[in-house]
Amino acid sequence: MPAILPVTLLSGLPGAGKTTLLRRLRAQSDGRRIGLIVNELRSADIDAATGAATDDVRVCLSPSDMQAAAAYFSQAGFDALIIEPSGLSEPTGMVETFRAGPGEHARFDTLVTVIDAWNFYRDYFSRDTVAQRVAGHGAPVGDDRRAVVDVLLDQVEFADVIVLNKCDLVNDQQRGILLGMLRALNPRADLIEATHGEVASASVLRTGRFNPDATARAAGWMQLMRGTPVPETTAFGIRSFIWQARRPFHPMRFAQLIHEKWRGVLRSKGYFWLASRNGHIGEWEQGGAISRLRSGGHWWCFTREEEWPKDAGHLAHIRSRWDERWGDRRQDLVFIGMGMDEAALRRRFEECLLTDEEMAFGEDAWANLTDPLPAWHEDHDEGGHGDHPGDAPGPGRH
Template sequence: MPDNSIPVTVLSGILGAGKTTVLNHVLRESGDRELAVLVNDMGQVNVDAELVAESSDIADEDEELVELSNGCICCELRGDLLDAIGELTREREFDGIIVESTGVAEPLPVAQTLTLGFDQADLDPTEFYEETGIEPLEGYHLDTTVTVVDAHQFRTAMESDELVDDDGTEKHLGDLVVEQIEFCDVLLLNKCDLVDDGTLEEIEATLEVLQPRANIVRTEHGRVDPNELVDTGQFDFEAASQSAGWIRELAQPHASAEEEHGVTSFVFEARRPFHPERFADLLDRFPDPVVRAKGHFWIAGSERSEDPAEASGETVSEKRRVSRTDEAFTLNVAGQSIRVGPGGTWVDSLPPEERRERREANPELEERWHDEWGDRNIRFVIIGTEMDHAALQADLVECLVTDDEREADWTTFDDRFPTFEPPEVEGGSDGDEKAERDGKHDHTEELGIAD
């Protein structure tokens, strides 16, 4: 980065974790640093901004404090985020900018906006430049992503079935906590004075598995050395995108022994499909000790109709028949949130010529090709505390189709899984995890599917 590029710190964490307390402490203890603050709140009145103004040397009418209200910077205010930082950097020179996001914001899309600019924002770059004279990302760079974790409420949040509202979009609290943990450079474990040492060690062990790359800092009352958060040089988009514990485990799977504090993980792999009814039943009673599960799967199911008549002028009689076995699904478990989404189609389901080209272009795919199933497979990483590996492995194996069921009529199986329009993902199932990280799988559905 150029020497004059201003470092930006993004501060995330669910409501009540202590983000504003941390921010106020950093502002008070920043010494000679000139810091600007951008505060995001979902309400029409930005309460957090008022708290920052009242509790620090920054006044809300000063240009050091900018409010983004009535929206979330990880979705509808992404253009406003670029606009606000651009205005700050044009008006004055700062030693750092701190962005305090709303409690429902996910750090990944915010980081995308601050590293990719208008590629990730609903803002016209030409109009923006004409009005401000500022190029996006000119004069500043994303330097550090920080997630504040409430040690006192961590287990409660992970085990909660509460839904939080993000401007009409419901997010599961446990899922949001995990998303914020998995994409960060620094994890501030706050309110440590309210938790005994044994519990703190258990929480830290979970955090280390969910995000092995992050620097974990224990804090009380938000008191942290500003040097831990400002101008650290820690952010690397590629490293951050690839560093979540589930990604590392899938890349280098191993069955871990019972570790200290009982935080373990394992990878489940199979070639046969799941029986849709049995796997749906298992998801409805998925074990509580599972903190995180991620991966892809396929099911033995019936054909469904795809009617392209409106788009292509074909008659109804010419509609295509698409087998459920051609579809890849993604599984995303975080705490009590269980979501299933589209993962594209398997390469084996493509027309012969295209299938041959894909196989020739992808040596790893060719190596894993199965004579009967092609590239269809099941692969999950499962992370939890005090998990019974053997029991959960057995439950998953029990969900696979049996030898007798392989010869049965799969159209008779009860299939309660959602129907999706599969996204076009380059490389078939091999692109599933990448597409998930790149935000292409945004049509997941919350389960239990028995509802």
């Protein structure tokens, strides 16, 4: 029976240096055969660009194509398989889409993301959509409204190994800031500094680092939510904190807050409780210059218990967050930043909570509070401008 091939998923924005890294890996293969699946149509010189023979490369645009390619590489005696998706693909989507793709002949082994050290700040604080970025590379303009920073964050936060490439183009301080940011955004990933894609193959091939649960929970914001501290870089003021409260936001004051500048906040995410939408969980997400709020469904206290999860672990989690009066309703937000004024941020959020007098109005009255926020079914993107994490834009247009 053919061996099950370990798969390395190689992600990174266009220009990060994935092709150079591939060429380096093939040059140090020491006789091992490395198959390559490319998940987009590429120029005819891809074989030459990656140093691969024609029989070592397959272009696969669907899960069924991938399954057939993986079967071929396995039966042909290859030792490892690399999947290189489009530079604007998100690894979470790739793993989900192609979960059945490699099939019985291959398994995900390592998720690798290549970061362009020179352009990281530009990409992180950009408000470009994927369609705009694709158009900038001369490709036909599509209607992909995803933000480039969303793709970048998915690639960083859902990775087992992060290769910080082009380190020769930044100085020591810039490199230190980048490494501190990446460690805070994904504490679990192995961080590798590289120039011209020079990475040891053992660091990215057949590492066994991929774990469906651990990789999915690697993001720094998720670690904070689960009560695990994330690495901080005191030399550059990179740190994090979590803010919680047991009373709802006033919609007018909260709407004003999200249009203010949150100096130094690089990443914020979590759940919030809005008085005017008392039964619904609010989801908040911000990365770089892009922020969103949307509905996360209903709080468990507004859901019949027979519809609650049945497994003991999930039920224990709900109970651990339960309040006799308010159920699971709460504010639960995490912040990762550089040079943040934590005391000022906490104070501004606390000012948005209902006062004692407003709380006394009662839940029926809260529904009549003036609420300028967009309807829950609409994604709400607001953005600012900035190009350095020391003056990072916060959520909102300012």
